[in-house]
């Protein structure tokens with residue numbers, strides 16, 4: 313296994329690993345250490361069948377079956393497919409999830425939040441459709457002492473129904489989905505369970521602050537979400553088809569960029585590994 317850092321701060325390309333083959337425990341441990349160190353790992357283009365992707369994700373931990381079951385990829389409820397292609401394989405013009413265009417962290421709307429997200433790019437557009445990552449350790453470290461005091465002990469309430477409806481309102485949660493995923497509160501500053509480092513934990517699913525007037529909390533969240541993104545602590549990934557990316561949702565936020573959904577295809581399959589209750 314060889315690692316090539318992608319920025320001075322976060323992101324590394326991993327070469328020399330065959331993901332569809334059995335990986336022994338020592339190699340996986342080394343890979344997992346790289347995951348903790350670099351926060352985002354990129355694997356060069358290769359063929360990876362859905363079953364192998366799920367098997368690889370299971371090495372990280374328990375895999376989430378997403379509540380929005382309309383996205384389940386054929387035969388694999390652990391995979392969530394986002395595609396703008398119609399049944400003839402032609403671009404439909406419909407962006408499958410505009411919520412991904414805002415900075416967020418996967419699964420922050422659950423009590424047990426997302427640990428790794430593991431995405432395979434089946435089809436990628438010529439331009440646009442990138443994935444950007446920002447470092448939330450750095451975001452916390454760069455807060456002024458006044459800001460650090462201000463956010464200390466605050467808890468934000470995360471709500472998938474809020475973020476989805478606020479951003480686009482398309483294909484809303486069904487009543488059953490909504491009832492199964494009530495809003496949950498998490499600390500704004502969490503300590504990563506494995507690295508022990510403090511990081512900001514917010515993003516687009518965060519709706520309001522517990523114990524604070526709603527509008528005041530909304531304004532604070534918007535301000536912090538913007539403050540968290542530093543260009544020199546960001547990695548912008550321009551995809552090639554058949555790449556696999558794995559990132560740590562506990563300490564990065566990410567977003568996708570727009571693309572021409574009427575003329576270009578973009579199909580990804582995503583697997584989210586469950587982590588822990590943030591503390």
Ligand SMILES: [Fe+2]
Pocket residue numbers: 412416417418566
């Ligand atoms: Fe996401």
